[in-house]
Amino acid sequence: MADLLRSGHKMLNMACPICNNPIFQRRNGETYCPTCNREVLIIESKSHQINSKTKANIDKNIIKEKNAVREHNDAVIFLKQVIIEKIDLFSKKLKKETQIDMIERYVKLLLDFYDILNKFSNLDI
Numbered sequence: 001m002a003d004l005l006r007s008g009h010k011m012l013n014m015a016c017p018i019c020n021n022p023i024f025q026r027r028n029g030e031t032y033c034p035t036c037n038r039e040v041l042i043i044e045s046k047s048h049q050i051n052s053k054t055k056a057n058i059d060k061n062i063i064k065e066k067n068a069v070r071e072h073n074d075a076v077i078f079l080k081q082v083i084i085e086k087i088d089l090f091s092k093k094l095k096k097e098t099q100i101d102m103i104e105r106y107v108k109l110l111l112d113f114y115d116i117l118n119k120f121s122n123l124d125i
């Protein structure tokens, strides 16, 4: 067995169906049992195929999710910038404003903007 491993054979985590000894893999990919000295064909089970397909789908979904998160983060960052610009704009308007009802409206707007910014700061972006 040690000789086989030394000569580049790989011991597989499978047993020969006849003698129940470990199966080895040659460098060319052939699998065989050194005890019986015969080739052993490994047939991929259907469940394994389903598993790899399911895994591929899971990977795809993870990528989709990551992209969705990135797009969402981009949208939030953009909205943050817009709100900061609006705060700046309405602060300047508020400074010049003398009519009480308009001042009230600007103050209300600014409070809303800061409220949104506070909500974003909880999102950890």
Ligand SMILES: [Zn+2]
Pocket (backbone or CB within 6 Å): 016, 017, 018, 019, 020, 021, 033, 034, 035, 036, 037
């Ligand atoms: Zn065997």
